[in-house]
Amino acid sequence: MSRRLPVIGILGGGQLARMLALAAAPLGVRCSVVDGSADACAGQLAPLRVADWRDLASLEQFAAAVDVVTFDFENVPAATAEWLRQRVPVHPSPEALAVAQDRISEKMLFRAIGLDTPAFAAVSTRSELDAAVARIGVPSILKTRRLGYDGKGQFRLRSATDVDAAWAALGAQATPHGLVLEAFVPFTRELSVLAVRGRDGEFRTWPLTQNWHHQGILALSCAPATVAPELAALALHKAQALAEKLDYVGVFALELFEHAGHLLGNEMAPRVHNSGHWTIEGAVTSQFENHVRAVLGLPLGATTLRAPSVMFNWIDALPEPVTGALALSDVHWHDYGKDPRPGRKVGHATIACADSVQLLARAQALAQALGREPQLAPALPVLHAGAAPRG
Structure with missing residues (x-):
């Protein structure tokens, strides 16, 4: 008699779902994906059901064929997640999804766990915008409360x-x-905490990550971040408080600003996260494998660092020539199988190297080989500091 493998249903079929499917396979776990686009890249690796989030007949069939549901992006309607929860376990919960979908609810949650945020004001009319600008001042950023990501739905007031x-x-x-x-x-x-919480409440974090963005999209990540130990400990503590407040299950990212020696909450992503891609090669257990473990109720894997890591995010199109990158030591290449498009995340590369001096040298070599020196430049002071000889 054939053995039935557990199936994770994923709402959204982008690169995060694709990497979840890759992480699930060695554990004997299959994935099934729902997305509104027939060319969703996760469909190259897992069965893809093309359906709208309101197509309840298709979602009913989907729910009947999976053991648990999760998502690869936070713009899945919370109502859809709640409807599915009546039929199959959903992790993270629809409540956690709903909080992360509303910037004000998210900031209120941060403040409830004792994590400060930048000053903010709700705006629904032009007169309210004038009043908010008068109170908060400029420079400031006007954002949509919902559906904003990767710099979308934002306007900076200088x-x-x-x-x-x-x-x-x-x-x-x-x-x-x-x-x-x-x-x-x-x-x-800019910092991010990548964390995971299991069904049984077990909580783990990966080393704090430092990030650099370009035009609102993550360009580069470095782990571990070079911050004071007490600040790193505080960041991890706030992430655990957030997870317990939400009774969270799965991987999430807590994005933070360090300002004048203090931490400010920026955003929460209720899913695996771009700034955690380095964990595939740089940590004992990747964020993707631990998310699979968490939502299925399996024991969590160790999140300790294997080697300091730098991740380059490829936006618009993959840089060429790929052969130049693959010829370099300690470079791990990820092509998401997407067609080029302005502002689109199409792949990444991670360098994981135990020797920090070599890590810096290889990051510079990769940037030079692909013509991405400007992308690396903001991180060079941090990498140079990490590579400084220890007396």
Whole structure:
């Protein structure tokens, strides 16, 4: 008699679902994907059901064929996740998904666990925007409360003269969900905590990661981040408080700003995260494998560092020539199987190397081979510091 393998249903079929399927296979776990696009890249590795989030007949069939449901992006309607939960376990919960979908609910949650945030104000009318700018000041950033990611749905106000342009760009989205004006933070660094919590409440974190963005999209990540030990400990503590507050199951990312020696909460991603891709080669257990373990109720794997790592994110199109990158030592290449498109994440490369001096040299060699020196430049001071000889 053939053995039945457990099946994880994934809402969303992008590169995160693709990497979840890759991580699930060695554990004897299959994945099934639902996405609105027939060319969703996860469909190259797992069965793909093309359906709208409101297609309840198709979702009914999907739920009947899987053991648990998760998601690879946070813009799945929380109502769809709740509808599915009546039929099959859903992890993370629809409640966690709903909080992460609303920037104000998210900030209120951060403050509830004692994590400060940049000043913010809800905005639904032009007069409320004027009042918010008067109170918070400029520079500041006007954002949609929902459906914003990778720099989308945002307008930066550099002076009070930008208010008209900001409202023209985003005012139409002020109803029904509203906007939020956030104070701009002149941060020292951007950080993320990658964490996982199991069904039994077991909680683990990977080493703190430092990130650099370009035009609102992650360009580069480095782990472990070079921050004071007490600040790193505080970041991990806040992530655990967040997970327990939400009774969270699965992997999530808590994005933070370091400013004047303090941590400010930026965003939460209720899923595996771009800044954690380095864990595939750089950690004992990747974020993808641990998410599979968590949602199925399996024991979590160790999250300790195998080697310091640098991850390059490829946006728009894969850099050429790939052969130049593959010829370098300690370079791990990931092609998501996507067609090029402006602003699209199409792949990444990770360098994991136990020797920090060699890590810096290989990161520079990779950047040079692919013509990506400007992308690496913001991280060079951090990498140089990590590579400094120890007395």
